Amino acid sequence: MNLLRDWYFVQVAPDDPRTMVLPLPDSLMGRLLEYVVAHEIGHTLGFPHNFYASSSVPVDSLRSPSFTARWGDTPSIMDYARFNYVAQPGDGAALIPTISVYDSFAVNWGYRRVPGAATPEAERPYLDSLARLQDANPMLRFGDMDGIDPNSQREALGDDPVRATTFGLMNLKRVMRMLIPATTGNKLEDYSDLSEMYDRVIGQWRFEMSDVLTMVGGVFRHERYPTQEGVIHTPVPRAKQAEAVQFLAANVFKTPDFFLDPEVLRRIEPSGIVERVRTEQTNFLRNLFDDSRLSRLADQGATATAAAPAYTIADLVGDTRRAIFSELAGPHVAVDAYRRNLQRAFVDLMDTKLNPPPVIARTGPAGPAGPVPPGFRPPPPMPGDARALIRAELKDLDAALKLALLKAGDRVSRAHIEDLRFRIDRTLNPK
Ligand SMILES: [Zn+2]
Incomplete structure (x- = not known):
């Protein structure tokens, strides 16, 4: 609950007057829990994190009420993305990720019965035809977070990290000005909330800058197979x-x-x-x-x-x-x-x-560099x-x-x- 509150505050507080003074109202906290629970249910259905889908969304679309109402701020609830920190005050864009087009696609691929297919192998041509939809529609793709591909990052939104972070910074500066009034509504409490939220502001800055660094x-x-064009x-x-x-x-x-x-x-x-x-x-x-x-x-x-x-x-x-x-x-x-x-x-x-x-020599049978675990490739x-x-x-x-x-x-x-x-x-x- 605390984590959700902190994320919501540092990412989108300037866009939502309900954040003026903490705590957030129960109606909003309930909505935030709904977001997390939907994501976790995705895991129980077998879905790993998507990481990629958010990069299919043009940064400007994240500020659009109609686009974000239809697709969310990323096309997958399984993306490791959070609240719409690109949206600016007055945009009216949706702020909370939602079950979207990639998630339906993944359910379809993983769970649909394929008529006439008696074995998993027999399902393969149909499943591959579904997977080919990803060529034309990047919203349906997923990736691994490896620190190398800027399209597959945690906490990232939009197709352009510099532009997304530019808008994110504009919001973070507003959040800094909101910190004291928002965290000191209860005059009987100390400054713990201010201290915690300040760390979160810096953490958010670090995430957004890291997305640029990549x-x-x-x-x-x-990802492509030999039947597909391109590298x-x-x-x-x-x-x-x-x-x-x-x-x-x-x-x-x-x-x-x-x-x-x-x-x-x-x-x-x-x-x-x-x-x-x-x-x-x-x-x-x-x-x-x-x-x-x-x-x-x-x-x-x-x-x-x-x-x-x-x-x-x-x-x-x-x-x-x-x-x-x-x-x-x-x-x-x-x-x-x-x-x-x-x-x-x-x-x-x-x-x-x-x-x-x-290099400090490690002890082990494999020599001065120490034992190398199987499958490990040194950097x-x-x-x-x-x-x-x-x-x-x-x-x-x-x-x-x-x-x-x-x-x-x-x-x-x-x-x-x-x-x-x-x-x-x-x-x-x-x-
Ligand atoms: Zn997860």
């Missing part, structure tokens, strides 16, 4: 990957100050906000430079054509570095506490990439090109820092820049 080095997957895996186009990195630069690496509201923070903790921001940004940065993502980018770069250019490792390293060190380009250089942390995190991460800590190592590019980028960065030192007025910024240069030198020339 675009980088992403690969769309469309299965298609890299996310270069322009869409570049757009995703710019979006993360503007909304993660530029300090997300909308959730640094002192009115809220000073009611829930004595300190800690700088550390919160640092942790979130560092996690995104690490994830962006994850070795398996870098090796997908290397693959995409190697197989790119003039007609389908790739977003490369060089693009990623350069775009991220420029975003994180944008202060250096200005006429006067001053770096605030949040950005100093982020810049240090970037240099430290690059150090880990170039000088990885020694790919960082591609060699990444090493070279990171090294080149750090040299460029050091030159830019050297110039910035002349433009840095305050003592803290100067000390910070000198510290970064010291770290870069140690990274490029380890003992």
Whole structure:
């Protein structure tokens, strides 16, 4: 009940006046329970999570009352999607997922009697003809969440993560302003609800940003059998990957100050906000430079054509570095506490990439790397090109820092820049 309340509040509160003051009315809580129970009943019928269906819906349609009334915010109650955080106040769009067209399709495929078919094998031609409907209608597809396909993600809505998250952020900013009045309706209670809901706001921000992150080095997957035209895996186009990195630069690496509201923070903790921001940004940065993502980018770069250019490792390293060190380009250089942390995190991460800590040997019969479980494929190592590019980028960065030192007025910024240069030198020339 608490989880449902929190999800509903952080995702769609600006669209529903019943959320002005908590608790939510029983009539609404009942409707939210109905949503969860319908989903769980789907599991009892044998349906796994769908993950994909939401990506068949154009983001603009999520703001349409007629579209969402007919299909819900995703074509499957089994999608790991939630309330319609894309819809804006005044849209009048439906907010709660509903049993929809994929679910009927799955029931039909799994449970319909096929007349004249005496064995499961004899049902196969009919079932395959049903499955072929998925070619023409993406609402009927499903996927696996593997962190690679941006179309198959949890918590995601719509066909374009950047656009969906843009609308989601507009709502999250409104939710921040609603937090205190909504959670302090009962004057005999403490600020526990405010604290819990604030964490949920950041959690929702993290989910929506992660949906954007998956675009980088992403690969769309469309399951096909040999009788069907076309290939299965298609890299996310270069322009869409570049757009995703710019979006993360503007909304993660530029300090997300909308959730640094002192009115809220000073009611829930004595300190800690700088550390919160640092942790979130560092996690995104690490994830962006994850070795398996870098090796997908290397693959995409190697197989790119003039007609389908790739977003490369060089693009990623350069775009991220420029975003994180944008202060250096200005006429006067001053770096605030949040950005100093982020810049240090970037240099430290690059150090880990170039000088990885020694692998701690695990005990086991299979040698120094330890026993490998059957069926386990170790993740790919960082591609060699990444090493070279990171090294080149750090040299460029050091030159830019050297110039910035002349433009840095305050003592803290100067000390910070000198510290970064010291770290870069140690990274490029380890003992
Ligand atoms: Zn489930």
